[in-house]
Amino acid sequence: MKLLNRALLAASAMLMASGAQAQVDVNVTIDTSKPGPKIERAVYGHFAEHLGRGIYEGIWVGPDSSIPNTKGYRTDVVEALRKIKVPMVRWPGGCFADDYDWRDGIGPRDKRPVRLNKFWGGVPESNAFGTHEFLDFAELIGADAYVAANMGSGTPREMARWLEYMTADGSSALAQERRANGREKPWTVKYVGVGNESWGCGGQMRVEYAADLTRRFSSYAGLHAPSTVRVASGANADDYNWTEVLMQRAGTQVEAISLHYYTIPKDWAKKGQATGFSETEWASTLKNALRMDELVTRHSVIMDKYDPEKKVILAVDEWGTWYDQEPGSTPGFLYQQNSLRDAQVAALTLNIFHRHTDRVRIANIAQMVNVLQAMILTDKDKMVLTPTYHVFDMYVPFQGATPYPARATGPNYVLGDVSIPSVDVSAARGTDGKLWLALVNVDPDKAARVTTNLTGKAKGRVLSGTTIDAHNSFTKPDAIKPASYSGKLAGGKLAFDLPAKSIAVVMVE
Structure with a gap:
């Protein structure tokens, strides 16, 4: 019985670990040839x-x-x-x-x-x-x-x-x-x-x-x-x-x-x-x-x-x-x-x-x-x-900023009768002349490997938390705050490892 319990506990731990590392693949395409009216x-x-x-x-x-x-x-x-x-x-x-x-x-x-x-x-x-x-x-x-x-x-x-x-x-x-x-x-x-x-x-x-x-x-x-x-x-x-x-x-x-x-x-x-x-x-x-x-x-x-x-x-x-x-x-x-x-x-x-x-x-x-x-x-x-x-x-x-058409393709986040894209994206050319990218991963459990059609490097900040209701309080005012974040080249394309339940904003160079 003890051996069986240990085996079950070990299997459970492996499932939890694999769940924590679960990842979806998302492709993001940005068309910088079609600028839209500026974001007032x-x-x-x-x-x-x-x-x-x-x-x-x-x-x-x-x-x-x-x-x-x-x-x-x-x-x-x-x-x-x-x-x-x-x-x-x-x-x-x-x-x-x-x-x-x-x-x-x-x-x-x-x-x-x-x-x-x-x-x-x-x-x-x-x-x-x-x-x-x-x-x-x-x-x-x-x-x-x-x-x-x-x-x-x-x-x-x-x-x-x-x-x-x-x-x-x-x-x-x-x-x-x-x-x-x-x-x-x-x-x-x-x-x-x-x-x-x-x-x-x-x-x-x-x-x-x-x-x-x-x-x-x-x-x-x-x-x-x-x-x-x-x-x-x-x-x-x-x-x-x-x-x-x-x-x-x-x-x-x-x-x-x-x-x-x-x-x-x-x-x-x-x-x-x-x-x-x-x-x-x-x-x-x-x-x-x-x-x-x-x-x-x-x-x-x-x-x-x-x-x-x-x-x-x-x-x-x-x-x-x-x-x-x-x-x-x-x-x-x-x-x-x-x-x-x-x-x-x-x-x-x-x-x-x-x-x-x-x-x-x-x-x-x-x-x-x-x-x-x-x-x-x-x-x-x-x-x-x-x-x-x-x-x-x-x-x-x-x-x-001046927005560009941006499209994310990948699996949906599904729970019950809710089925929504797992990643949302926005891209725009700022008044500073730089290209800015916002990425939102709505899945509370799965990270996303986001591969773009861009090259170069990117750095910015990401906001996430340990729980879906993570919040700041008067006793813990910094429980959730932005952290440094960056992308990297993978196969010649700019890619991001986007944590579960996160928002990232980066400047692309």
């Missing part, structure tokens, strides 16, 4: 809503806080965001925007009215972070401003006057009021959202009515801020009729229409946990993330009917993972951990955007700090960078 930097945009601890504590602690700050903004957060070259930030919502009165957030902070944040937890909103604080924050981190205007409960006049307050020069009353409140020169507001989720929290509108309102509001936005990109409130996921009607009735009145899509493991009634999940949920989440390609493709086909020159941007200005919020966290604050699975979703989604640069020229991950698929998590004076942050850091060379 705004595709790497962020979203900061008055929701949970996203603004207060996450970004803003106030100038009198014991937490190190720069004029009220957390120094550690500002420095981290500068490092990943955030190109644009959308604010103040989201749903919050369609119940927001911009006048509540100007003037002396101690005289601003306290309101209730009725969408997110019913908590008091101090309005300490208002127009000046947001626009100064955007400048501080080097980002363009995307201001979401209130079309749900506001009026065209309120929106127009807000735009005039922010952008007007000269001696108008609103420009003088801005100066009296401490800002001499006008700000640049590059983007304005004409409503948000008009089909839902932004007014529960029919698309026909929303399209008519979009025409009305957009005309006044254009009058007061003619150089600002107007983003209409577009479809929820696969509501293709919304895009059809909006493009038909209001497509000539705006420069962009939005698309919102969140990735969940299960369904909206029970989304699933951010950590401690099974491989089944790993697989379903990544499958659902890849659905972004279908959504962008089909909405783009509709837009092409009315805008064959592709002047109107498809702005995916809310995307990311959405799980059941962390146990014990404040209801309605949407606080969730961020794991290696989220990093995979981020990389796969960014690769999809790189393949659709003719239409997708604006995108905003939800959200920046402490909410949903956050870049950064904070707890009082502590800060941790998430795996998603590390992906955005690794992908910085793709901002403004």
Whole structure:
């Protein structure tokens, strides 16, 4: 019996070892003769809503806080965001925007009215972070401003006057009021959202009515801020009729229409946990993330009917993972951990955007700090960078880069009814003139030998972890972070040994 047990244990150990070393072969072809429209930097945009601890504590602690700050903004957060070259930030919502009165957030902070944040937890909103604080924050981190205007409960006049307050020069009353409140020169507001989720929290509108309102509001936005990109409130996921009607009735009145899509493991009634999940949920989440390609493709086909020159941007200005919020966290604050699975979703989604640069020229991950698929998590004076942050850091060379068609051929990762390509790839010529390559291995168990049609050498970084839910915490802030990585020539071709459940970004020389 003992001999039999030893034999079984030995066999088991061999199987485990062979499983750990299991590898699939994948071929990657990159066609550098067919450059596409450049990857606009705004595709790497962020979203900061008055929701949970996203603004207060996450970004803003106030100038009198014991937490190190720069004029009220957390120094550690500002420095981290500068490092990943955030190109644009959308604010103040989201749903919050369609119940927001911009006048509540100007003037002396101690005289601003306290309101209730009725969408997110019913908590008091101090309005300490208002127009000046947001626009100064955007400048501080080097980002363009995307201001979401209130079309749900506001009026065209309120929106127009807000735009005039922010952008007007000269001696108008609103420009003088801005100066009296401490800002001499006008700000640049590059983007304005004409409503948000008009089909839902932004007014529960029919698309026909929303399209008519979009025409009305957009005309006044254009009058007061003619150089600002107007983003209409577009479809929820696969509501293709919304895009059809909006493009038909209001497509000539705006420069962009939005698309919102969140990735969940299960369904909206029970989304699933951010950590401690099974491989089944790993697989379903990544499958659902890849659905972004279908959504962008089909909405783009509709837009092409009315805008064959592709002047109107498809702005995916809310995307990311959405799980059941962390146990014990404040209801309605949407606080969730961020794991290696989220990093995979981020990389796969960014690769999809790189393949659709003719239409997708604006995108905003939800959200920046402490909410949903956050870049950064904070707890009082502590800060941790998430795996998603590390992906955005690794992908910085793709901002403004020129993409090339890239194709990966090889076996699929299969689990139950999920069957998706085991390796995803994106390639682009950076503004530095270098060729950059992003590789994503979605298989949690099998490494991939990736052989390309390129020559030369490559070096960069790789992100992976010991478990599918590997994540950083306040006690272990560096549990998962990028490591040095390189490729090598094999048979005259550049090849990579890509670890299981990993993301790699390399520069090819």
